[in-house]
Amino acid sequence: MRLSTLFLPLVSVVSVSALEQPKADQPTFSRGVIFTPPSDYNDPRVLYARSAQFADGSLIATWENYSPEPPAVYFPIYQSTDGGLNWKEISRVQDTQQKWGLRYQPFLYILPEDFAGYKAGTVLLSGSSIPTDLSKTQIELYASTDKGVTWAFVSHIAAGGEARPDNGLTPVWEPFLMLNKETLICYYSDQRANTTQGQKMVHQTTSDLKTWGPVIDDVSYTTYTDRPGMPTVAQLPNKQYIMSYEYGGGPAIPSSYSFPVYYKIVDDPEKFGSAPGISLKATDGTIPSGSPYVVWSPVGGENGTIIVSAHSNTDVFINKELGQGLWTKVATPEASHYTRHIRVLNDSNKLLIMGGGQLPPSTTNKVQLSVMDIIPVPVLCIEALGQCMIPCLRATHTLPEQDVFNLESKFLFDILRCRKPTLVNTSEIAVDFVEDEGRWKAGEVQRSATLLDGEIVHGGEDSAGFGAVKDDGGHGCVVGRRWREYILSPGVE
Ligand SMILES: *[C@@H]1O[C@H](CO)[C@@H](O)[C@H](O)[C@H]1NC(C)=O
Ligand SMILES: *[C@@H]1O[C@H](CO)[C@@H](O)[C@H](O)[C@H]1NC(C)=O
Ligand SMILES: *[C@@H]1O[C@H](CO)[C@@H](O)[C@H](O)[C@H]1NC(C)=O
Ligand SMILES: *[C@@H]1O[C@H](CO)[C@@H](O)[C@H](O)[C@H]1NC(C)=O
Numbered sequence: 104m105r106l107s108t109l110f111l112p113l114v115s116v117v118s119v120s121a122l123e124q125p126k127a128d129q130p131t132f133s134r135g136v137i138f139t140p141p142s143d144y145n146d147p148r149v150l151y152a153r154s155a156q157f158a159d160g161s162l163i164a165t166w167e168n169y170s171p172e173p174p175a176v177y178f179p180i181y182q183s184t185d186g187g188l189n190w191k192e193i194s195r196v197q198d199t200q201q202k203w204g205l206r207y208q209p210f211l212y213i214l215p216e217d218f219a220g221y222k223a224g225t226v227l228l229s230g231s232s233i234p235t236d237l238s239k240t241q242i243e244l245y246a247s248t249d250k251g252v253t254w255a256f257v258s259h260i261a262a263g264g265e266a267r268p269d270n271g272l273t274p275v276w277e278p279f280l281m282l283n284k285e286t287l288i289c290y291y292s293d294q295r296a297n298t299t300q301g302q303k304m305v306h307q308t309t310s311d312l313k314t315w316g317p318v319i320d321d322v323s324y325t326t327y328t329d330r331p332g333m334p335t336v337a338q339l340p341n342k343q344y345i346m347s348y349e350y351g352g353g354p355a356i357p358s359s360y361s362f363p364v365y366y367k368i369v370d371d372p373e374k375f376g377s378a379p380g381i382s383l384k385a386t387d388g389t390i391p392s393g394s395p396y397v398v399w400s401p402v403g404g405e406n407g408t409i410i411v412s413a414h415s416n417t418d419v420f421i422n423k424e425l426g427q428g429l430w431t432k433v434a435t436p437e438a439s440h441y442t443r444h445i446r447v448l449n450d451s452n453k454l455l456i457m458g459g460g461q462l463p464p465s466t467t468n469k470v471q472l473s474v475m476d477i478i479p480v481p482v483l484c485i486e487a488l489g490q491c492m493i494p495c496l497r498a499t500h501t502l503p504e505q506d507v508f509n510l511e512s513k514f515l516f517d518i519l520r521c522r523k524p525t526l527v528n529t530s531e532i533a534v535d536f537v538e539d540e541g542r543w544k545a546g547e548v549q550r551s552a553t554l555l556d557g558e559i560v561h562g563g564e565d566s567a568g569f570g571a572v573k574d575d576g577g578h579g580c581v582v583g584r585r586w587r588e589y590i591l592s593p594g595v596e
Contacts, residue, residue: 130187134473138166138470165180165181176206180195368425394443408421419456
């Protein structure tokens with residue numbers, strides 16, 4: 104059966120399915136800008152960005168926002184409903200308690216289930232209320248039950264002294280929230296034990312969001328000048344938890360006082376204290392440092408993938424052995440930031456990397472983000488006859504061939520335009536639709552996807568293999584047999 108005779112029937116049939124299943128996949132992109140601060144903002148204008156994603160896929164972001172005072176500084180809340188491409192301000196979280204200003208280290212957390220009288224989907228925001236003269240610190244908890252549009256104060260978590268990172272001063276800062284069974288944990292950095300430790304890392308828990316339990320040590324070293332800080336925690340599929348942190352004075356970098364990245368792995372996320380800290384060192388010898396962030400994604404094999412970012416590198420560091428074994432350095436499209444927030448999006452092969460720039464002095468900071476594939480995807484290019492458009496299928500996971508169009512699995516593939524098509528052996532491009540005159544049979548799996556430029560591509564599968572056509576008004580192309588035969592080297596985008 105010659106391919107050219109298949110085009111029209113195939114196109115006409117699958118076009119119908121496009122109306123039934125339009126779907127906007129999570130885009131990947133580099134260095135999108137959320138907010139460029141005006142020049143009257145105070146140094147460093149913006150810093151320390153954080154995000155959250157709702158179940159409907161929409162995103163919110165916030166950051167340290169150094170607007171001219173008075174009025175007191177606040178945490179801006181920006182929203183994106185297109186996977187992070189476009190953002191708009193939807194609210195400002197104001198310091199309704201001390202009225203000092205919500206100044207440092209905001210953190211966003213969406214309740215994954217009902218908790219303490221709040222419904223799943225409630226956004227919690229923690230961060231430090233600090234006066235303009237930086238004389239005090241107060242880690243606060245606010246909540247929004249309408250996806251970030253309005254906010255209400257919930258409780259005070261921890262109070263400390265002057266907000267400067269000098270040993271002997273007593274600030275509390277850098278909160279990170281995580282629900283664990285019937286409690287919410289707030290991890291943070293704590294300088295209040297100022298006779299014994301420059302800084303340590305601790306947590307407190309609450310079961311009602313109102314009252315917080317005792318301060319429990321998570322990372323605490325005996326050398327006074329050691330400064331472990333910046334806790335972030337991720338749950339692993341074996342029910343363990345990994346905490347990443349910077350270890351000011353850590354022995355992994357003996358040549359100078361630095362902040363090498365360390366991590367701890369525990370069974371109980373309230374018991375990091377006794378676990379040993381492990382230095383993160385990549386296979387190429389890189390020891391990342393400064394303000395790390397850890398997340399876990401289910402993609403990448405039986406253990407999924409642990410991903411750690413740090414200030415020192417535009418790369419991320421990944422581990423596929425549950426935190427044992429090797430860490431590999433992987434390039435990302437996002438710039439260096441003082442803290443590079445990372446998030447595994449609901450399309451779990453997509454990593455968001457967000458930052459607010461560098462510590463002061465800086466007049467160039469802006470809030471920006473990139474979204475990249477965690478597992479570099481195999482690229483499948485299809486080139487049929489001369490008249491054929493050239494869609495390019497990129498499977499986002501390595502899947503058994505029969506799963507390519509499995510409707511049960513989310514986000515199985517992206518279809519992108521091939522700017523630089525790579526040839527498939529055209530003699531293999533043939534589909535045996537003879538029995539059905541080239542039409543998709545009723546009940547066959549069909550999928551469609553929207554290209555980044557808005558065009559729609561359809562795919563389908565029958566016993567002979569699968570096909571893909573671009574909805575360009577009559578022309579299309581189709582391949583058959585087994586999709587693996589057509590996987591070519593990456594690099595087409
Ligand atoms: C994931 O996000 C997309 C939009 O980016 C949304 O349409 C979809 O409903 C979300 N799915 C889940 C399971 O959260
Ligand atoms: C610890 O903090 C207290 C309260 O700010 C201060 O009075 C004291 O001098 C500090 N101690 C050291 C060793 O810096
Ligand atoms: C998964 O993690 C375990 C424990 O570290 C390790 O033994 C195993 O090799 C890992 N599997 C893969 C595919 O890396
Ligand atoms: C193309 O595929 C056919 C059939 O599988 C094979 O005989 C031929 O050698 C291939 N040509 C190239 C250039 O690979």
